[in-house]
Structures are given as structure tokens and as C-alpha cells.
Amino acid sequence: MKIRLKRFNESEDIQQALLDAEDVRIVNAEDTADDHPDNNSSWREYWEEETGVKLEDILPEKNGKFLCPGHEHHKEDDGYVDPEKICGCHVQKVNAKGEVIDKNLYITPMCSGCNKRINDIFKVGRKALVKR
Ligand SMILES: [Zn+2]
Numbered sequence: 001m002k003i004r005l006k007r008f009n010e011s012e013d014i015q016q017a018l019l020d021a022e023d024v025r026i027v028n029a030e031d032t033a034d035d036h037p038d039n040n041s042s043w044r045e046y047w048e049e050e051t052g053v054k055l056e057d058i059l060p061e062k063n064g065k066f067l068c069p070g071h072e073h074h075k076e077d078d079g080y081v082d083p084e085k086i087c088g089c090h091v092q093k094v095n096a097k098g099e100v101i102d103k104n105l106y107i108t109p110m111c112s113g114c115n116k117r118i119n120d121i122f123k124v125g126r127k128a129l130v131k132r
Pocket of ligand 1: 110111112113114115
């Protein structure tokens with residue numbers, strides 16, 4: 001799969017949306033394990049293709065590990081995970097009470113551990129979400 005890198009500014013915007021911006025609340029969507037992307041790619045590749053950004057180019061790196069966008073929810077480690085643990089997660093937008101406010105499914109990158117945090121409300125920027 002070809003990834004076309006966008007202008008640096010846009011990469012920075014997406015990096016900020018993943019790691020800093022906090023204008024959208026999301027939760028992991030339920031019952032999505034059987035939903036697979038076309039042409040045998042992964043949801044992570046789908047996200048990278050749609051955004052034009054490669055995760056390993058924008059996530060902070062430490063000793064070969066990368067900072068999970070959901071790092072603030074990590075209690076088990078410092079938020080840095082092996083690169084292959086970062087996947088494209090199905091999420092939905094919610095309000096402060098955790099009620100779904102938008103029926104669309106979105107893909108956003110987080111680690112496989114965060115993908116299992118079904119009771120957590122995460123915050124990201126709009127640009128970190130790609131419509132499923
Ligand atoms: Zn995580």
C-alpha cells in the first residue's frame with residue numbers, strides 16, 4: 001500500500017490531534033471484531049492512507065517503542081508500546097456522560113490495550129478521527 005505523505009503542517013496538526021487536542025470525546029465501539037477493511041489491509045493502514053500520515057513518523061519514540069495516543073489511560077506502563085501494538089480502533093463520539101452522539105463509526109489509532117478499555121472515555125482532536 002502506498003502512503004502519500006502530506007505537507008508537514010498537516011502532519012503536525014494530526015500529531016497534535018492525536019496527542020494533545022481534546023475537543024472530541026470517544027469510546028471504543030462494540031462488536032466490531034468482524035469488521036475488516038477491504039483488500040486485506042489493517043485498520044491502521046486504512047487510517048494512515050486516509051490521513052496521509054505514517055504513525056511512526058509522528059508518535060514520540062523511546063527505545064523503539066511509541067507513545068500510545070491513549071497513554072493517559074495507561075496504568076500498567078508509561079504509555080510507550082511496541083509499534084505493532086498500535087492499531088486502528090473503531091470508536092464512536094460520545095458526550096460527557098458517555099452517551100453516543102453520532103451513529104458513525106470512526107477509526108483512530110491506539111494500542112491494543114486501550115482498544116480493550118471499554119469503560120473509558122478518551123479525548124482526541126477531530127483530525128485524529130477517520131470515518132469508517
Ligand atoms: Zn494505549
